[in-house]
Each structure stands twice: as structure tokens, then as C-alpha cells.
Amino acid sequence: MGRTLAEKVWDDHVVRRAEGEPDLLFIDLHLLHEVTSPQAFDGLRANGRPVRRLDLTIATEDHNTPTIDIDKPIADPVSRAQLETLRKNCAEFGVRLHPLGDVEQGVVHVVGPQLGLTQPGTTVVCGDSHTSTHGAFGALAFGIGTSQVEHVLATQTLPLAPFKTMAITVDGELPDGVTAKDLILAIIARIGTGGGQGYVLEYRGSAIEKLSMEARMTICNMSIEAGARAGMIAPDRTTFDYLEGRAHAPKGADWDAAVAYWQTLKADEDAVFDAEVVIDATELSPFVTWGTNPGQGAPLSASVPDPASYEDASERLAAEKALEYMGLTAGQPLRAIDVDTVFVGSCTNGRIEDLRSAASILEGRKVADGVRMLVVPGSVRVALQAVEEGLDKVFTTAGAEWRHAGCSMCLGMNPDQLAPGERSASTSNRNFEGRQGKGGRTHLVSPQVAAATAVLGHLASPADLTDARTPAGV
Amino acid sequence: MEAFTTHTGRAVPLRRSNVDTDQIIPAHWLKKVTRDGFEDGLFEAWRKDPSFVLNKPERQGASVLVAGPDFGTGSSREHAVWALQNYGFKTVISSRFADIFRGNSLKNGLLTVVLDQKVVDALWELTENDPNAEITVDLKDRQVRAEGVTADFELDENARWRLLNGLDDISITLQNEPDIAAYEAKRPSYKPSTSLV
Numbered sequence: 001m002g003r004t005l006a007e008k009v010w011d012d013h014v015v016r017r018a019e020g021e022p023d024l025l026f027i028d029l030h031l032l033h034e035v036t037s038p039q040a041f042d043g044l045r046a047n048g049r050p051v052r053r054l055d056l057t058i059a060t061e062d063h064n065t066p067t068i069d070i071d072k073p074i075a076d077p078v079s080r081a082q083l084e085t086l087r088k089n090c091a092e093f094g095v096r097l098h099p100l101g102d103v104e105q106g107v108v109h110v111v112g113p114q115l116g117l118t119q120p121g122t123t124v125v126c127g128d129s130h131t132s133t134h135g136a137f138g139a140l141a142f143g144i145g146t147s148q149v150e151h152v153l154a155t156q157t158l159p160l161a162p163f164k165t166m167a168i169t170v171d172g173e174l175p176d177g178v179t180a181k182d183l184i185l186a187i188i189a190r191i192g193t194g195g196g197q198g199y200v201l202e203y204r205g206s207a208i209e210k211l212s213m214e215a216r217m218t219i220c221n222m223s224i225e226a227g228a229r230a231g232m233i234a235p236d237r238t239t240f241d242y243l244e245g246r247a248h249a250p251k252g253a254d255w256d257a258a259v260a261y262w263q264t265l266k267a268d269e270d271a272v273f274d275a276e277v278v279i280d281a282t283e284l285s286p287f288v289t290w291g292t293n294p295g296q297g298a299p300l301s302a303s304v305p306d307p308a309s310y311e312d313a314s315e316r317l318a319a320e321k322a323l324e325y326m327g328l329t330a331g332q333p334l335r336a337i338d339v340d341t342v343f344v345g346s347c348t349n350g351r352i353e354d355l356r357s358a359a360s361i362l363e364g365r366k367v368a369d370g371v372r373m374l375v376v377p378g379s380v381r382v383a384l385q386a387v388e389e390g391l392d393k394v395f396t397t398a399g400a401e402w403r404h405a406g407c408s409m410c411l412g413m414n415p416d417q418l419a420p421g422e423r424s425a426s427t428s429n430r431n432f433e434g435r436q437g438k439g440g441r442t443h444l445v446s447p448q449v450a451a452a453t454a455v456l457g458h459l460a461s462p463a464d465l466t467d468a469r470t471p472a473g474v
Numbered sequence: 475m476e477a478f479t480t481h482t483g484r485a486v487p488l489r490r491s492n493v494d495t496d497q498i499i500p501a502h503w504l505k506k507v508t509r510d511g512f513e514d515g516l517f518e519a520w521r522k523d524p525s526f527v528l529n530k531p532e533r534q535g536a537s538v539l540v541a542g543p544d545f546g547t548g549s550s551r552e553h554a555v556w557a558l559q560n561y562g563f564k565t566v567i568s569s570r571f572a573d574i575f576r577g578n579s580l581k582n583g584l585l586t587v588v589l590d591q592k593v594v595d596a597l598w599e600l601t602e603n604d605p606n607a608e609i610t611v612d613l614k615d616r617q618v619r620a621e622g623v624t625a626d627f628e629l630d631e632n633a634r635w636r637l638l639n640g641l642d643d644i645s646i647t648l649q650n651e652p653d654i655a656a657y658e659a660k661r662p663s664y665k666p667s668t669s670l671v
Contacts (some may be wrong), residue, residue, distance in 0.1 A: 016653040021632055024647060026657050028665055036551065038507035047644075052654075058668040064505065078505040085507045096668050117666045129550040129574060145552035145578035147643070155647045157654055161577075161630070193492055194544040194570055227547060229573055250664040258664035293492045293547070314491040314542060321490070411501045411549075430548060432496040434519050 002268025004165045005234050006200040009140040009265065013123050015157050022159040028122035028139075030152050031108045032059035032095065034086040035413070036127025040150035041089040051093045053156045058117065059090050060098040062107045063413045067376050067403035070100055079414065093153075106379020106405045109133040109347035113217065114381055116246025120235035120262040125152055130347045130429065132223040136216035137243075138235035138265045140200070143224065163229050164274040166199040167267070170207040172281035177462055179357070180215035181349060181427065181446035183207070183279075184222045185287040185297045191277060193295040196228030199275065202267060203233050207281035213242040214353040221348045222429050225294035234266035286461040288334055289431045289444040291322035296431075298334065300449065300461055306330035325433050326441050327421070334459050337443065341424040342373040342400075342454040343436070344447055346410040349427035350378030352385050354447040358427075359391040361451035361462050362398040364469030368457035373400035374416060376408040400454065412437045425453040476583045477640030481564045482610040483537030485601040486527055493541060494548035495575060499557040501549075512557035532605035540597045540609070541568040546575025546586075555582045565611045567618065569594050580633050581643060587611055587618060593625045613638060 003011070016024040030053075037059070044051070051057060064079040074080040083100065090097040098104040104111060109130055112118045124134040124141035127149040134141035148158055168187060188195075201223050203216075211219070216233050223231025240259055243249045250258040267273075289297040290304050296319065298305065307319035307330065323330065328337070344350075344358050355377060367373045375395045377383035383405055386392055392402045409416040410428035418424055418440025427450050431442040443459060452460040455467075503515035520526045527533060539558065545568040546554060555578045558566065566584065569591040579586045589597075600607050600620055609620040613634060618625045629637075636643070647654075 015657040016650050022630075024650065024653070026654070026661070029668070035504050039509050039552075042507075042509075043644075049644075055667045055669045063501075076505075082505045082507060096670065117668060119666050122666060127550060127552075129548065143550035143574055145550055145555070145574060145581065147552060147578065147581040151644050151647065154644050155651075155654060156658075157647060159643060159647065193547055194572075197544075197570065197573060224548075224574075227544070227572055248666050248668070250666075254664035257662065261662070261664070293494065317489075318491050411496075413501045413504065430494075430496070432494045432548060434500055435496050438500075438519065 001272065002270035004267045004271045004273060005138060005202050005232050005265055006140060006163065006165055006230070009121055009123065012121065022161050024157050024159050025123060027125050027152050027156055027158060028056060029112065029117055029124045030057045031112055031124070031126035031131070032057065032149070033062050033108050033128065034082045035063045036146050037089065037149055038082065038085045039146050040153060041093065043150040044093070044153055049154045051095060051153045054094050056156060057153070058096050059086060060105055060108050060111050061086060061100050063407045063411065065100045065406040066414050067406050067408050067416055070404050103380050106381065107347045107350060107407055109221065110350060110378035110382065113137070114379060116243055116249035119243065119258070120239060121265050125158065129224045130221050132228070132231050133217050133221040133347055135220040135223065135230050135232040136213060137239055138232060138262070140230055140232065142230045164199045166196065166201050166275040166277065167273040168201050168203050168277045168279065169205040170203065170279045170281050171205040172207055174207055174281045174284060177448060178284050178286060179446040179448060180211055180218040182284055182287040183281070184219045185289065185294065185444060186284055187279060188222065188226045188294050189297040191226050193225060193293050194227045196223060196226035199228050201226070201228045201231040203231060208233060209236065212353060213238060214351045217351070218348055222294065225429060235262045286446065286449050288449060288459055290326065290328060290334060291319065292325055292431055292433050294429065294431060294444060296322055297444070300334055300459060302334055304328045304330055304332045304334065337459045338423070338457055339425045339443070339453055339459065340371060340422045341418060342371060342450050343409045343424055343426040343428060344450050345374070345376030345378065345408055346428040347378065348429040349447050350376060350382065352382050354427065355382065355386050355391050358447040358451040359394040361448055361465070362400065362454070363394050365398055365455045365467065367399035367454045371454055371457050373454045374403060374409060375400050376403045377405045379405050409436050411435060425450050425459060475581070475640045475642055478583050478585050478613050478637045480610065480612040480614060481537065482608050483564065484535065484606060485538040485540050485597065485609050486533050486536045487598045487601045488527060488539060488541045489598060491542035492544045492547055495546055495551050495554040496548055498546070498554040499551065504551055504553055509556050510560055512553055513560040516557040516561045535562070537562055537564045538609045538611065539563050539566045540594060540601060541566055543568060543570045543591065545571050547572040550574045552578045555579045555584050559584050567594060567597065580637065583637060583640065585611060585613060585637065587627050589618060589625050589627055593623060596623050
């Protein structure tokens with residue numbers, strides 16, 4: 001019987017298979033950051049174990065790092081201690097680290113792909129749920145807990161329970177102004193935050209094939225928000241072109257051998273999926289969330305739903321609690337929701353294409369009075385590229401704040417946070433209660449919607465901008 | 475890891491679905507570099523409300539959390555499991571857990587038990603009406619017992635064996651070190667390496 005993409009990659013990594021035991025899988029790439037690794041290194045130390053494969057391990061600093069005054073000591077002593085702990089652990093065990101201030105520093109899921117480390121047909125893990133991002137390359141990539149971080153450091157393997165497969169086929173062309181972010185938010189709203197539970201999602205179809213690598217990363221990134229173990233997209237010419245010439249991509253004969261292997265990485269014609277979902281791309285429009293989980297979303301043209309319209313009692317209760325927390329009333333048009341803050345960044349939408357599309361809307365326009373807009377590039381490399389293209393000037397001229405790379409307001413572990421009651425339009429991935437700061441209210445949006453929202457001061461898409469732009473240079 | 479065989483205790487009924495790990499332990503607690511001291515961060519935002527179930531005097535000392543569906547969604551932070559354990563929970567019952575949270579819990583000896591929502595409803599009703607009602611979670615027999623409720627649950631044999639014996643995954647894997655070395659020896663040269671070129 002034919003196999004799915006996920007099954008092929010899984011099978012190629014089985015180190016040991018025995019009756020009554022979970023398969024033991026080899027891990028090709030282990031990414032580390034400061035938050036989920038300290039207790040894992042402690043475990044190694046307590047048992048006198050080394051890191052088995054330093055050549056498959058790399059660390060960076062992202063969750064805690066400040067996005068202003070990065071040349072000064074970090075003000076929060078607890079954040080500083082956590083970064084210092086990572087530096088000490090990496091030095092002691094010999095792990096390659098890109099710390100704050102280094103040119104390769106950035107959000108771990110932006111750094112791996114841009115270095116060419118994330119490759120088709122590999123297994124990628126990190127103590128961070130958004131590791132699913134790397135599935136965009138046809139890698140089997142998933143987030144793990146700290147016990148598993150320690151396990152991979154010590155053994156370069158993981159015992160893993162079997163998964164189910166779900167095909168998500170998106171056919172047709174995405175309408176103008178509809179992005180990968182809108183698509184994945186619509187998928188999550190359709191299948192629910194638990195809908196992908198136990199599954200590896202395989203995104204396919206003509207709309208997926210047309211997406212750039214960066215857009216594919218946005219899709220796979222949010223697979224976890226549907227509860228999935230991982231999300232994957234079969235590698236193709238777009239993937240190979242993205243990788244060729246990157247620092248850690250294969251070279252010479254290795255490149256040819258790699259591409260030959262990568263071309264085998266797609267679901268067989270007769271592969272059977274445990275579940276299938278079909279989405280018509282042509283019916284989609286800009287999509288935003290109104291609630292406190294990523295499944296609570298709706299087209300921007302819609303209104304806040306009435307909790308009474310939910311048949312399921314627990315969904316109804318969840319919607320009631322969400323509206324109370326979000327300070328919204330049923331029936332209120334989503335476009336009528338005013339925001340205080342706009343955040344562009346994160347492992348979901350902090351790459352160069354995201355900054356370009358936000359800048360293209362802000363160019364010649366101003367951020368509305370009373371709105372604070374933060375633009376946080378996903379990595380130092382992304383920031384340098386943006387500066388080279390003059391995007392930083394577009395943002396600052398419009399009145400936005402141009403910051404240094406990191407996770408920033410996506411989860412507010414550093415000083416970039418919402419104040420209680422403040423409301424944001426955010427290109428990040430989670431609208432959980434308090435995610436961006438205690439009492440903060442988050443609406444998940446695409447970079448385009450974020451930029452249009454910044455200009456108008458309420459949730460909006462670029463199509464709502466009817467103003468004349470100030471010509472460049474004025 | 476502490477072994478889990480059977481546990482009997484009073485319960486906290488948590489009638490909420492989609493309790494994500496940001497609610498279980500907010501991000502600012504994740505700056506700690508130890509595995510303990512997370513108990514005060516557990517459900518931190520909700521605990522500011524005196525009427526939150528965990529704050530009720532009759533729930534003090536309870537060790538069984540009966541949660542709504544999709545418990546533990548979101549971030550992979552194992553701190554969520556440590557916070558529940560640091561607070562004193564030994565087991566969590568729900569009709570559906572997020573995958574990463576479930577994996578983390580079983581690796582730390584916090585038994586996550588999946589039961590039908592109907593049974594969870596019955597346990598909610600029982601423990602809301604009688605805060606002193608006890609729930610027994612028996613891993614040997616894979617059964618949950620409380621007044622008027624007897625429900626079998628599933629857990630794969632391997633995970634059950636590790637929990638019953640309190641076995642550490644890494645030492646088990648390292649017993650198969652020759653298998654790892656054999657796999658490494660045949661791994662293609664085009665696979666990525668983080669070594670600086």
C-alpha cells in the first residue's frame with residue numbers, strides 16, 4: 001500500500017522497532033533556546049551524560065531577549081539569569097550558540113530555515129510547539145517538552161507513539177489580499193483547536209503549491225493551533241530553490257543526491273489518509289479571530305458570533321467566556337473593533353515577505369493617532385535585509401516602532417507586553433487569555449490586515465483603505 | 475520519576491474547555507531554571523478571583539483535577555506539568571488532552587486519564603455536590619472509581635509499565651545504544667550538520 005509523506009519520513013528514521021514498544025526515531029536536527037533547556041542540561045549534568053551529537057544541535061536566544069537597547073544589560077534579572085544559564089550550558093557542553101547581538105540570532109524557527117539547516121525528509125525537534133513551522137520543507141518537525149529535550153541531547157533519538165494522517169487539500173487560487181495566514185486561520189476555525197489532535201497534517205493542492213516557502217512556513221507553523229502533532233508540505237522546486245546556496249544546504253554531489261531523495265518525498269497516489277479535509281481557496285477572505293483560542297475566528301466581514309448559536313454546550317460556554325474576556329458583544333461587526341496596539345512579527349509572520357507586505361500598505365500612510373505599532377523582525381538576518389530594502393524607514397516614517405529581533409510581544413516574556421484591557425491586532429499565533437500581557441486582548445491577523453488596522457485604528461483589510469497616499473519623499 | 479500505581483483523593487472540578495498551557499502557567503514563570511517552585515503560578519490569572527474553584531476552602535488538599543475537553547493545548551512548556559505537580563495534583567482527568575501536554579505529563583509521572591465526556595460530567599456533578607467525594611485512579615486495573623462511577627480507561631501498555639515502575643526513558647533508550655550507532659553509521663552524508671563550515 002502507498003504511504004503518505006509523513007509515513008515515509010517516519011519510516012526513514014526508525015532506529016528500533018519492537019513489539020509493544022513505541023518506535024525509536026532518529027532526530028536529524030535539534031534546536032535549543034533559553035526557556036525549555038535549562039532543566040534538560042541539569043538532567044545531563046546530574047547523570048554525567050554528554051550531548052551525543054553536537055553536530056546536530058544548535059541554540060539561539062529568542063523568547064526573553066529585549067527588542068530595544070540590546071547593547072545594555074538586560075533589565076529583568078530573571079530573564080538575564082535564564083540567558084546566562086543557556087550561555088553557560090552551551091559553553092560547558094560545547095553546543096553552537098547564537099546569542100543576542102550575533103548576526104545569526106533570532107526566533108529559532110526563523111533561524112533554522114534561513115541557515116539551510118531545515119531540509120526535506122529530516123526530523124526536526126525543539127522545545128517549542130511552533131517547531132511545526134519546519135514541516136513546510138517536508139520535514140517531520142514537532143515541539144517537545146523539556147524531558148524530551150534532555151532525551152534528544154543524550155541519545156539523539158525519541159521514542160514516539162504512532163500518529164494518524166490527515167490530508168488538507170486546498171484547491172483553487174487565493175483571492176487578492178488573502179494570505180497564508182488567512183488560510184490557516186480559516187482551516188483552524190473549520191476543524192477546531194482539537195481537530196488535528198493525534199494527526200500529522202499534510203497540506204496539498206494547487207493553492208498550497210503556489211505558495212512561497214515563507215507562506216508555507218506560516219501555514220505549518222499554526223498546525224499546532226489545530227492540535228496537530230505536525231504539519232507538512234511535500235518539497236518541490238520552490239523548496240529546492242529556497243535551499244540552494246544556503247550556508248548548511250548540501251553542496252556538489254551531496255546536493256544532487258539530496259535532491260534525488262527529496263523528489264521521492266510526496267504521498268503516493270494510492271496512499272490512504274485517516275482523514276481528509278477539502279478547502280476551496282476561492283471562497284476565502286481576510287480572516288481574524290474574535291475569541292481566546294485560535295479556532296474562534298471569522299471572516300473580517302462578519303460580526304462577533306452569538307454564543308447562543310453554538311449547539312455544543314462546552315463551545316457555547318467557551319464563547320461566552322471569550323466574549324467576556326475580550327470585552328465584545330455578540331453582533332458587533334468585527335470591523336468596528338478598535339485596537340490600541342498592532343504587532344507585526346513572530347515565528348508565524350516575522351519573515352522578510354511579511355515585513356514587505358506590511359510595509360507596502362504602510363508606505364505613504366500614517367499609523368492612526370493613539371495606536372502603537374511594533375515591528376519586530378524574526379531574526380537579525382531578516383532585519384538586515386529589511387534595512388537594505390528601506391523597509392525600516394517605511395515603518396518609522398509611518399510612525400511604527402522598528403525593533404530588534406526576537407519573540408517579543410507574541411508571548412510577552414520580555415518587556416513588550418499589552419497592559420490590562422489593551423487590545424491588539426497581532427500577526428502572531430495565539431490569542432489566549434493574557435498571552436501578550438496580563439489582561440491583554442489579542443486578535444490574530446495577517447501582516448496586511450495588521451498594517452491596514454494600524455492606519456485606520458480598527459480591524460480592517462487593505463481594501464478598506466480609500467485614502468490617497470502621501471507620495472514618497474514628501 | 476516517581477512511580478504511579480493507584481491514587482485516591484478529593485477532586486477539583488474545572489468546568490472549562492481548551493485550558494491552554496498559558497493559563498496553566500503564564501509565560502513570565504518560564505524564566506525559572508528549576509523544576510520546582512511553580513505552584514503559585516498555577517492558573518495564576520484565574521486564582522486572583524476568590525470564587526475560582528481552586529480558591530475554595532473545601533478544595534484545599536485536593537489532588538485529582540477533573541478538567542474539560544482539550545486540556546493542555548498550546549505551548550509545549552513542561553512547566554505546566556511541573557506546576558500541577560508542585561501544587562499537589564497527582565492525576566488529571568479529561569475527555570481529551572493536547573498531545574504534547576499528555577506526553578510531558580506521562581514522562582513526569584502525572585497520570586493523565588482520558589474518559590468519555592459523559593463520565594467526566596458525572597464526576598463533575600459528584601464532586602461539585604460533595605467536595606469530600608473521593609476519586610480513585612487505579613493504573614494497575616486501568617480504572618477510575620468514585621461513588622456511582624466505575625469507568626475503565628486506556629493507556630498503552632508501554633507507558634503504563636514505565637509509570638508503574640517509575641522508569642526513566644533515557645536509561646531505557648541507552649540500553650539500545652548499538653541500534654543508534656548502527657543507524658548513525660548508515661546515515662547519508664547530505665543530511666544537515668550544524669558544524670561550522
